[in-house]
Amino acid sequence: MPELRPSAPARRRVRLIATDLDGTLLRDDKSVSDRTVAALAAAERAGIEVFFVTGRPARWMDVVSDHVHGHGLAICANGAAVVDLHRDGLILEVRPLERSDALTVVKALRTTAPGTSFAVELTNGIHYEPEYPPFHLDPVATVAAAEKLLAEGWHGADQPVLKLLAHHPRLAPDDFLALARTAAGEHASLTRSSPTALLEISGRGVSKAATLAHCCAERGIAPEEVVAFGDMPNDVEMLSWAGTSYAMANAHPDVLAATSARTVANNEDGVAVVIEEIVAAQPPV
Template sequence: MKLVATDLDGTLVRNDRTVSPRTIAVFRRLHDSDVVIVLVTGRPIRWIFPVYSQLGIPALAICANGAATYDPGTDTIVHSAPLEADILAEVCTRLRAEVPGVVFAVERDGGRQMRHEPDFPVGPWEADHESVGPAPLEEILTRPAAKLLVRAGVQSPDEFTARVGACLTGLAEATNSSSSGMVEVSAAGVTKASALALVARTHAVDAAEVIAFGDMPNDLPMLTWAGRGVAMANGHPAVRAAASDVTKHSNEDDGVAEYLERVFGF
C-alpha cells in the first residue's frame, strides 16, 4: 500500500480527542517510509490543529467531507469544492418547505469560519469561538459554503439523513457522521472519496494501492473506493457491512495502529 487515508473521530482519535502514543509512533514510521498519509474528516479546518500537534507530521487533510483539501505546510486550501450560493439557497428552500422546524448553519472557507441561524445549537466548545457566530439566513446564503449543517430537533440520524437526501436528489449530497441527528450537506458529487481520488492521482497512486479507515456513513464512499476499505470495530453497522475488512479493536484501543502494524510489518 502506498497511501494510508484515515478518518479522525471514532477512528484515529480516541473519545477524549487524543491520539495514542502507539498510533503516533505508527504514523511517524509511515511518514518516514514515504507512505502518503491523508487525514480525511468531516471536521472543519479549525478543528484539525489539535490532531496535527499530536501527530507531528504535515499530512494533507481532506476536511468538510471532501469540500476542502488543506496543506498544513503552507496553511492553504489546495482544492475546494463548495456549495455555490445559488445551490445553497435552493437546498435551504427545499428543506424549509419539507422539514418542520429545520435550522441551518454553514461552514465557510473549508471550515475556518462557521455561521449559524440563532436557533441552531452550537457546541459549548465553540459558543465563544471568534470564527463562529449567529447570522440571519439571508446572510448565511450570500456566500458559498464548504458544507451545510441541518438540524430539526431530535431525529434518528439515519432516517433524517435519508429524508434530507431524498429531498435533495440531484442537487446535493447528504450524509451524517454522528449520533446527534445532524445532517451534513455537500455539493453534488463531493464526498471523501472524490477528494481522496484527486489526492491519489496527484501522487500517482491507484485506488488499489490505498488503504482507508472509517467508522460512519460519511466514510462509506471512501471505503468502497479504496483498494482496501477498513471499518472500525466500533463502526456503524452499515459501514462494517460494506467494508472489505474490520479492525480487531476500536478507536479507544488503537484499532488503526494495530491493523497498520500487521500490514506494514512494524
C-alpha cells in the same frame, strides 16, 4: 473484541493510508495515543503517505497537527477542502457548495422537515441561525437566518461555502438523512458523522472519496494501493473506493456493510493495530 481480518495489505505494496479522525484515529477524548503516533511515523518511514480525511474544517485540525510528520496534507470538510497542515492549515484547494444549491436545500428541508436549523461553514469560519445548537460557538460568528447567510449581498459572500449543516431536534439521525436525501439529494451531497441528527451538506459530487481519488491520481496512486479507515456514513464512499478498507469495531452498520475488513475500536487503537501489520508486511521497494 471483534476478530481482525487481515486483507490485501499483507500481499501488495501500500502507498497511501487514508484515515478518518473522530471515532477512528482519535480516541473518544479526542486524543491521539502514543501507539498511534508511533504507527503513523513508522508508516511514513516505510514510504507510505498518510492522509487525514475528515469532516472537520481546517481550523479544527489542531488535534493532529503535531503528528503529521513528513507529509501534512489533509482532506477536510468531507472533501470540500485540501489543507496543508505544515502551513497552519492553509487551504490549497476548495470544492464549494454553490450558494444557489444551498438555498434550494434550505428551502426543501424547511418544507419537508419543519424545525430544521442551519449553519453555514465558510472557508473563514462558521455562521449559524439563532436556533442552531451551540455545538461550537464562535464569538465572531454572524447569527442570522440561513437565507441571509447565503445571500450574494451578505458581507461573507466572497468566501466559498464549504458545507451547509442542518440539525433537527426530534428526528432520528438516519431517518433525517434519508428524508433529506429524498428531498434535496439532486442539489447537493448529503451525509452525516454525528451521533445526533446533524447533516453535513456539500456540493454535488463532493465527498471524501472524490477528493481522495483526485489527490491519489495526481500522485499516480491507484485505489488498489490505498488502505482506508472509517466509522460513520460520511466515510462509506471513501471506504468503497479504496482497495482495502477497515471498519472500526464501533462503526455504523452502513460502514460495516461497506468494508472488506475489521479492526478493533478507536479507543483500542484500531488504526495503529492495522498500520503496524502493514508496515511489518510491506514488501521492499
